[in-house]
Amino acid sequence: MADQHDVLDDSAAVMPFPAQTPPAPYYAVIFSSARTDGDNGYGAMADRMVELARDMPGFLGIESVRDELAGAQGRPGITVSYWSSLEAIREWKNQSEHLAAQKMGREQWYASYHLRIAKVEYDYGFVR
Amino acid sequence: MADQHDVLDDSAAVMPFPAQTPPAPYYAVIFSSARTDGDNGYGAMADRMVELARDMPGFLGIESVRDELAGAQGRPGITVSYWSSLEAIREWKNQSEHLAAQKMGREQWYASYHLRIAKVEYDYGFVR
Numbered sequence: 001m002a003d004q005h006d007v008l009d010d011s012a013a014v015m016p017f018p019a020q021t022p023p024a025p026y027y028a029v030i031f032s033s034a035r036t037d038g039d040n041g042y043g044a045m046a047d048r049m050v051e052l053a054r055d056m057p058g059f060l061g062i063e064s065v066r067d068e069l070a071g072a073q074g075r076p077g078i079t080v081s082y083w084s085s086l087e088a089i090r091e092w093k094n095q096s097e098h099l100a101a102q103k104m105g106r107e108q109w110y111a112s113y114h115l116r117i118a119k120v121e122y123d124y125g126f127v128r
Numbered sequence: 129m130a131d132q133h134d135v136l137d138d139s140a141a142v143m144p145f146p147a148q149t150p151p152a153p154y155y156a157v158i159f160s161s162a163r164t165d166g167d168n169g170y171g172a173m174a175d176r177m178v179e180l181a182r183d184m185p186g187f188l189g190i191e192s193v194r195d196e197l198a199g200a201q202g203r204p205g206i207t208v209s210y211w212s213s214l215e216a217i218r219e220w221k222n223q224s225e226h227l228a229a230q231k232m233g234r235e236q237w238y239a240s241y242h243l244r245i246a247k248v249e250y251d252y253g254f255v256r
Contacts, residue, residue: 018160018242032146078206114146114253118246125242
């Protein structure tokens with residue numbers, strides 16, 4: 001839509017923001033994270049993960065925002081990806097490159113994170 | 129927790145990030161928005177909304193991140209608030225000051241937004 005914004009934090013991949021999802025129900029993976037200092041290969045890997053996720057079965061969309069200015073507070077970020085089913089989420093979690101990225105995340109990139117899997121029951125949008 | 133980060137975008141209110149929520153199930157309101165230019169009273173109202181939400185029955189936590197650097201792309205932000213029930217979400221939606229803020233959001237602050245209500249079925253966290 002012309003009135004919507006194409007943006008993705010940490011990524012060259014252009015995705016609509018807010019994500020344009022089909023009618024509910026569908027699933028959301030809410031990933032809230034605080035980054036460690038420096039890049040350490042994170043940006044390139046984040047781009048690659050979006051590329052990979054888009055090609056997974058059941059992928060519906062992704063929204064990602066990080067506040068790079070809140071440096072003293074660990075650069076908080078929220079990424080929400082949307083999926084057609086729990087099975088699609090499971091397949092994505094177990095994708096081989098994604099597994100390697102998850103390991104790097106725990107070893108290097110994240111000071112902390114919390115991941116929540118949720119079923120979207122109702123939604124609505126507004127465009128000026 | 130000492131290892132977690134206290135941060136809230138656009139707000140003087142200090143909340144833990146990621147939010148410390150009770151065991152699932154509980155509900156999430158995922159609010160993805162792109163801001164219009166300027167502040168126009170948004171920051172102060174955002175602070176006030178967090179203060180009010182914290183005092184509502186069934187409030188469990190809130191995480192909010194905005195990328196102020198992505199100016200050309202509408203300053204995307206994601207706020208996720210967590211609630212014990214759909215009834216608690218409904219009461220918050222209809223809180224009088226919050227209703228006034230929602231109206232201002234549509235009239236002034238947001239270029240676009242999408243709101244999703246989701247039931248968190250499973251979650252886990254990581255702290256370095």
